[in-house]
Amino acid sequence: MTSSLQTVPVGVLFSTSGPYAALGREGLAGAMLAIAEINADDQYGLKLAAQVRDPRGSTEQYAAMAADIVGTTGARHILGCTTSWSRKEVIPVLEKSATMLWYSCPYEGFEAHDQVIYLGACPNQHILPLLAFALPRFGTNGYLVGSNYIWGWETNRIARDIIEAAGGPVAGERYVPLGDVDIGRIIEEIRTKRPAFVVNTLIGPSSYAFLAAYHALGQADQTFSQDVRPVLSCNFAESEVAQLGAVAAGQYAISPYFQSLATPENRRFLDTAKQFAPDAVHISAFFAQAYAAVHLLAAGLAGAGTDATDAVREATKFVSMTAPFGPIEIDDATNHAVLTPRIARAVVGGFDIVSDMETAIRPDPYLAYSPVAVASDPAAPSPRVSHLRVIK
């Protein structure tokens, strides 16, 4: 434990190569931006010493590297992990060493660990509102495609649940091994089944290959353009849209943060980014939420006056802070963030926000309370909205 809080070591554990490198690099950049900003001024009365490790997308590396951070640097807080596999690998290390993980990515839910703070969206904050938006607009027979691991399986299971409750049917459901780009069979099946929309839970190169092939299908046959049968995603980043160009344009994504969010707090954040990380041109939720996680950690450290995890976790729940995506609150029962989902449409170079519910949704990681169905009246408000403090 650090008795004086002048400089606090914090682990930073993101993969900058491997199948989800694009998202890992964003998380790393967002965390490092916040650390640079915090160290440059005195807003929390402390400095953070980043202890960076890169597991390079290898699940087996995460536990060893987390243990190395804890054992060699004395850090009691680690920022990082992108996939749920990597988070599950790190959790036993956290438990043995009284360490806290600040996890900033959207994930499939069904977890609420005492030693993890979840900044990213869980299913009642991503796939549920995304389908509530899509089903009344495009129809109910969706096609589900995902990477062959828990994120794809579980997000698509929930999507299937909703689609079937709405009368369905699910037009098809296919999985692709992580990193695999052989998706010809899937495109052929979509061409035959003609679904109303496609839920895409693929990640990295598989996702890019799919979008390219689907775009080609849309070029060959206008009835498969994204205007008619759009692709929906819960985890697509601005940098990926920029990289893919026209191929990604037209798809819908849901996220608490988009770079195009026109709020004063986002303008301030983007100015800060320009100042401390001029190379970061495309800024996504993976970036902004890692950035917010570091600020929340710093505020928690300052509030607790120690880096002991229990004290910091409790202090975090009393922090009044505005993140780039709005006021931030950590739900006491689940350690998950209260978040406001926005839905945006990809254009060349970024996202246009098409629906901002402007209503914060309380996290429900086990879908204990959230109706897993689309309301017959899509304008009806969610019954589990938050009552956030207004922070000026």
Place this chain on the structure above:
Amino acid sequence: MSQFKTTPKFDGQCALILHRPHPVVDAITRQLTQLGVRYQTHWPELPADLDAAAFNHLFYDADMGHDGQFPWAPGKAPMLSIALIGSEAPGRLAWAIRLGADAHLLKPIGSGGIFAALVIASQAFESRAAQAAELSDLRERLAGRQVLAEATACLMMLDNISADAAYERLRRTAMTERKSIEAMALQIVEQLRSGHVRTDRA
């Protein structure tokens, strides 16, 4: 990928926790709250006048537990039961099984496990209840087979008809009287035994 077509939900249900005050209980109640499950904790025993119908789940301590803590006989819990196991000594496990564990959790309990235990125990409890109902139905039918044969034989002799015709008459009478064929057979046999013979000659 899964046999669950819909997401398992426990919101609004109620659990009993039979364990002495302990961090294990705190870990369980924290997770139950996340799932929307209300709870009552008891120790050293469940109240004799417990309204069992008001509860859906029982978490019971397998380390210090004994038969006398429950207002029901071992194996007869009217709700799904989850054993909380610290000691893996075979004697304790035997008792936990005899009590009717539908699932178990190993102590210490951390930040997870309750949802999985409830989902697995619900399936086990439901399939156990369905099997018990099916077994009791089959036993009843088995017991009815003898009386069915006896009633058919009686009708054959009484009316001098074939076995098929006697069975058909029995079946039609049961339908007319809105009874199961076994119940009708029993009634006919009992009437014959008491001398009041009445069959449908129509």
